[in-house]
Amino acid sequence: MGASAESEVHQLVAVLGVGVVDDADQPVLCADDLGLTRGDGCFDATRIVTDADGTSLIDHLETHLDRFARSAAGLEIPFDTDAWRSLVADATAAWTQPGEAVLRVMLTRGREATPGAPVTGLLTIASIHESALAGRAGISVATLDRGHAADMFTEVSWLLGGIKTLSYAVNVAAGREAKRRGVDDALFISSDGFALEGPRAALLWRTGDRLATTPIDGTGILASITQAVVFERAAAQGVSVSYELITVDDLVRSDGAWFLSSGRLVAPILQLDDVQLASDPSYTERVWGWATGTGNSSLP
Amino acid sequence: MGASAESEVHQLVAVLGVGVVDDADQPVLCADDLGLTRGDGCFDATRIVTDADGTSLIDHLETHLDRFARSAAGLEIPFDTDAWRSLVADATAAWTQPGEAVLRVMLTRGREATPGAPVTGLLTIASIHESALAGRAGISVATLDRGHAADMFTEVSWLLGGIKTLSYAVNVAAGREAKRRGVDDALFISSDGFALEGPRAALLWRTGDRLATTPIDGTGILASITQAVVFERAAAQGVSVSYELITVDDLVRSDGAWFLSSGRLVAPILQLDDVQLASDPSYTERVWGWATGTGNSSLP
Numbered sequence: 001m002g003a004s005a006e007s008e009v010h011q012l013v014a015v016l017g018v019g020v021v022d023d024a025d026q027p028v029l030c031a032d033d034l035g036l037t038r039g040d041g042c043f044d045a046t047r048i049v050t051d052a053d054g055t056s057l058i059d060h061l062e063t064h065l066d067r068f069a070r071s072a073a074g075l076e077i078p079f080d081t082d083a084w085r086s087l088v089a090d091a092t093a094a095w096t097q098p099g100e101a102v103l104r105v106m107l108t109r110g111r112e113a114t115p116g117a118p119v120t121g122l123l124t125i126a127s128i129h130e131s132a133l134a135g136r137a138g139i140s141v142a143t144l145d146r147g148h149a150a151d152m153f154t155e156v157s158w159l160l161g162g163i164k165t166l167s168y169a170v171n172v173a174a175g176r177e178a179k180r181r182g183v184d185d186a187l188f189i190s191s192d193g194f195a196l197e198g199p200r201a202a203l204l205w206r207t208g209d210r211l212a213t214t215p216i217d218g219t220g221i222l223a224s225i226t227q228a229v230v231f232e233r234a235a236a237q238g239v240s241v242s243y244e245l246i247t248v249d250d251l252v253r254s255d256g257a258w259f260l261s262s263g264r265l266v267a268p269i270l271q272l273d274d275v276q277l278a279s280d281p282s283y284t285e286r287v288w289g290w291a292t293g294t295g296n297s298s299l300p
Numbered sequence: 301m302g303a304s305a306e307s308e309v310h311q312l313v314a315v316l317g318v319g320v321v322d323d324a325d326q327p328v329l330c331a332d333d334l335g336l337t338r339g340d341g342c343f344d345a346t347r348i349v350t351d352a353d354g355t356s357l358i359d360h361l362e363t364h365l366d367r368f369a370r371s372a373a374g375l376e377i378p379f380d381t382d383a384w385r386s387l388v389a390d391a392t393a394a395w396t397q398p399g400e401a402v403l404r405v406m407l408t409r410g411r412e413a414t415p416g417a418p419v420t421g422l423l424t425i426a427s428i429h430e431s432a433l434a435g436r437a438g439i440s441v442a443t444l445d446r447g448h449a450a451d452m453f454t455e456v457s458w459l460l461g462g463i464k465t466l467s468y469a470v471n472v473a474a475g476r477e478a479k480r481r482g483v484d485d486a487l488f489i490s491s492d493g494f495a496l497e498g499p500r501a502a503l504l505w506r507t508g509d510r511l512a513t514t515p516i517d518g519t520g521i522l523a524s525i526t527q528a529v530v531f532e533r534a535a536a537q538g539v540s541v542s543y544e545l546i547t548v549d550d551l552v553r554s555d556g557a558w559f560l561s562s563g564r565l566v567a568p569i570l571q572l573d574d575v576q577l578a579s580d581p582s583y584t585e586r587v588w589g590w591a592t593g594t595g596n597s598s599l600p
Contacts, residue, residue, distance in 0.1 A: 029329035031313040038468040039339030148447040158477040167467030168338040177458040
């Protein structure tokens with residue numbers, strides 16, 4: 001499965017049109033690939049859980065492939081769903097490391113030196129760091145200005161709102177800024193004061209019996225699959241769910257807030273800047289149950 | 301020199317810490333390199349001109365290495381100037397294809413699977429497409445909203461203003477939008493109506509005997525080396541130069557505008573959206589002379 005012996009992280013690499021490669025440490029991308037030189041491509045990622053026998057289950061694979069295809073369409077990069085489905089099947093069969101891992105698919109426009117060349121497609125599976133899972137117990141978050149108004153992303157397709165591109169340097173830099181401020185994560189705020197999303201997570205908050213998240217239209221945020229799953233299952237249990245813009249002041253007065261993402265799944269936000277947020281562990285258990293589809297499950 | 305036989309584009313690839321590779325079509329980057337997976341790295345590029353004997357001259361190498369080092373510092377990625385200088389020397393010695401080419405250096409944070417691993421450094425030299433040079437005769441440009449105010453990039457280091465990151469997907473998408481509108485290039489406009497820069501070029505305009513460009517502070521635009529060179533040489537000839545914010549309306553009323561960049565160097569903007577701009581070929585010759593340091597040179 002190509003895991004590197006020296007590395008603590010088990011990893012598998014597969015190439016679209018080729019299959020699983022023998023050695024995950026083997027280079028697979030040319031120096032002029034536009035995914036590298038311009039961040040000109042897209043990706044998607046989900047959780048894969050493998051049991052002691054090496055049998056794996058992938059969270060919401062088809063929904064992630066749908067979003068991946070939409071990202072590719074937004075970038076006008078050809079997309080072959082069947083080829084990706086086949087590559088995922090090969091990779092999953094080859095992956096036997098028990099535990100939670102992230103399955104990531106990446107698509108680039110291909111090589112700059114050979115116009116009309118085929119796209120580049122890569123898949124990786126890598127065990128999730130313990131540190132990433134620690135956030136499930138609770139995180140502290142700093143608000144960071146994202147620089148644009150909350151209604152900016154209307155009819156500005158070139159700004160690539162809602163597209164999960166490989167150009168994530170700002171998201172990574174926001175994570176560094178959070179560390180610099182001594183907190184775990186960041187929450188992007190629009191220039192007019194509304195909460196948007198985390199660099200790698202969607203925002204969920206509760207007011208009484210109502211759950212809400214940031215609307216996608218206009219804000220440029222990514223459509224979160226974990227949030228959609230939580231909304232669907234919560235609504236099925238009669239919980240009111242809605243898409244709203246919320247100011248930081250109102251978020252601080254809410255009855256609880258969470259970051260939702262495909263790997264860590266649910267991370268309760270315990271502190272926002274210098275303010276402690278309301279936190280109800282039993283409600284976090286409900287959110288965890290909706291995210292994982294395990295109904296009455298407890299936190300791990 | 302590793303040029304691909306099938307490709308029309310001559311190309312050379314070199315790897316930091318390794319040197320020039322035998323085959324430019326050989327993969328050099330791992331699937332989990334953060335330069336690919338997150339666009340988490342920086343680059344710089346300049347022109348290299350090679351004569352019939354295979355001797356090359358690089359435009360402003362030290363200035364580009366300085367800016368490259370500043371980009372790395374902004375991303376907190378270690379930078380070894382001597383190692384880069386040595387790699388550039390090796391690559392230049394190996395490159396003998398006569399004509400104009402782009403020398404590009406790229407630095408990434410390294411591999412995700414091996415925290416603490418060394419950074420990844422790559423260098424490419426590739427002949428410039430004829431189509432890219434065609435812009436020297438004049439281009440049509442569409443204005444595109446960049447989504448943020450012109451004074452946004454103050455004390456928001458995580459937005460990476462002025463850093464030439466590998467996360468260029470929006471810049472590439474702006475180029476696609478320009479093509480969609482039937483024009484050659486794009487000019488980013490701030491949400492409050494000021495001209496910023498092109499996706500891959502700085503803006504220069506003339507009003508009478510004065511030259512001006514967009515200020516860097518607050519706007520988040522890249523410090524253009526070609527613009528700095530033009531300002532220095534123009535000022536040495538007594539031309540007044542300044543950094544100013546200009547609205548699109550005022551730009552349309554100017555006495556001429558140009559895009560400046562390290563490869564194409566000087567491209568007169570003949571049309572902005574639906575409006576013909578003033579254009580004086582003799583002044584474009586002066587700008588070309590300042591950009592190339594060839595005093596009285598004519599356009600190629």
